[in-house]
Amino acid sequence: MAVPSHQELPARVNLSAAPAPAPVMPTTLHSKMDELEGQLLAKVLALEKERVALGHSSQQQRQEVEKELDALQDRVAELEHGSSAYSPPDAFKISIPIRNNYMYARVRKALPELYAFTVCMWLRSRSGGTGQGTPFSYSVPGQANEIVLLEAGHDPMELLINDKVAQLPLSLKDNGWHHICIAWTTRDGLWSAYQDGDLRGSGENLAAWHPIKPHGILILGQEQDTLGGRFDATQAFVGDIAQFNLWDHALTPTQVLGIANCTGPLLGNILPWEDKLVEAFGGATKAAFDVCKGRAKA
Numbered sequence: 001m002a003v004p005s006h007q008e009l010p011a012r013v014n015l016s017a018a019p020a021p022a023p024v025m026p027t028t029l030h031s032k033m034d035e036l037e038g039q040l041l042a043k044v045l046a047l048e049k050e051r052v053a054l055g056h057s058s059q060q061q062r063q064e065v066e067k068e069l070d071a072l073q074d075r076v077a078e079l080e081h082g083s084s085a086y087s088p089p090d091a092f093k094i095s096i097p098i099r100n101n102y103m104y105a106r107v108r109k110a111l112p113e114l115y116a117f118t119v120c121m122w123l124r125s126r127s128g129g130t131g132q133g134t135p136f137s138y139s140v141p142g143q144a145n146e147i148v149l150l151e152a153g154h155d156p157m158e159l160l161i162n163d164k165v166a167q168l169p170l171s172l173k174d175n176g177w178h179h180i181c182i183a184w185t186t187r188d189g190l191w192s193a194y195q196d197g198d199l200r201g202s203g204e205n206l207a208a209w210h211p212i213k214p215h216g217i218l219i220l221g222q223e224q225d226t227l228g229g230r231f232d233a234t235q236a237f238v239g240d241i242a243q244f245n246l247w248d249h250a251l252t253p254t255q256v257l258g259i260a261n262c263t264g265p266l267l268g269n270i271l272p273w274e275d276k277l278v279e280a281f282g283g284a285t286k287a288a289f290d291v292c293k294g295r296a297k298a
Contacts, residue, residue, distance in 0.1 A: 090275045091290035093242040096221045097126070099133065101231040102282035105241070107218040109277050111138070111270060114212035116185035118251040119147075119244070120259055120268075122291045123180055125172040126239040132157065132172050133237035134223035135180075136244065140216035144224050147212065149182070152235055159184070159191065161207035168193040169201040177240075177291060179260040183250040186211055192250070197260030199253060218271075220244065221284060242291045244278075246271035262292035 094105045125132045132151040140146045148160040156167040159182055170193055172178055181194040189208030193201045217228040223235040245268030251259075258264020267273065280286045 090273055091288060092275055092278075092286055093122075093240045093289040093291070094220055094278065094280060095240050095285045095287065096236070096238055097283075097285075099127070099233055099236050099238045100282075101222070101233040101236060103236070103284040104222040104231070104282060105220040105278050105280045105284055105286070106228075107220070107244075107271065107277055108279055109218075109271055110215050111212070111218065111246070112248070113214045114248055114270070116183075116187075116249050117147075117212065117270070118181060118183040118247045118249065118256075119149075120179065120181040120251075120256070121244040122177055122240075122242040123172055124175065124177045124240040125237070126175060127173075127237075131155070132239075134221065134235050135237050135241060136218065136220050137222065137224045138212075138216050138218045139224040139227050140213040141227055143213065144226055146216055148223060150223060150235065159193070159206070161189075161212070162210045164189075164207040164210075166191055166203055166206045170195050181251065181256045181259070185250055194253075194256045194260070197257040220278070240289075242289060243273045244271070245273050262295045265292075 096103045119136070121135065123132075123135055127133060131153045134148060134150045136147075136149055137145070138147040143162060145160045145163045149157070150160065151157040151172075157170045157172075159166050159168055161184065168182070170180060172180075179194075179196050182191065183194075184191045184206065186207070186209055188204050189206040189210075190204050191202060191206050192199060217224065219228070220241050221237045222231040224230065225232065245266065247266075247268050248270045251266070255264060255266060259266055271277070275286075278286065
């Protein structure tokens, strides 16, 4: 398809990075693990006392207490020696090995009407620097370009919302994994673009006061010229996609940094990255993969 013309009120772009967010505090997940470990240790002590008190009780009762005590001690050991890095429950990636118009993944969940959103994902491009194609596109009846992230040819990466366009100062040309987050709100069309936890650019007047329409089709790896189809190989994404999450509000810079550093994991409240929600088609593959393994930064 022809890339839509830029809107009459161009999005103002601020390419200066935002001040470095404050260091990420210990996550709620870790706090809960500490609390759980304390509860388990207290239970172990109580069972030890019960085992002593059962010295003259039946053999069966003693065996039941011993079994429960062993299970609790094993769980405490897991908590004490487990990795602090985030390992998501649905750790997988979608891979599209070659540029074509038939490999893609479809998200099996309808979106509601949105007045703001943040979309985050891990991307590894294999395009060879000739344009990253379309990591994702969301179309609705009557509007194929409701939300599109696209880099065509040698043009900059662009965010399309309702056919309005903002250029994003993002780069995926080194064939490595990068964490990308884009936040937008209908109020004044404000947007922000993050790469690897850093704010790379922001602007306004991008489809201002336009609500994102519900019940469309979300495709990973292809740009939709019609609802759910008519893909163009020249606009296809080549590479790997993981941890694609969508929220109905703008995440804070600290939250974005925590996700990118794998120290503050978050799943999208509108669309979480779950195996059951993502289906691969046309030769695109789905494989187990934990993008955060060994990557967490203190």
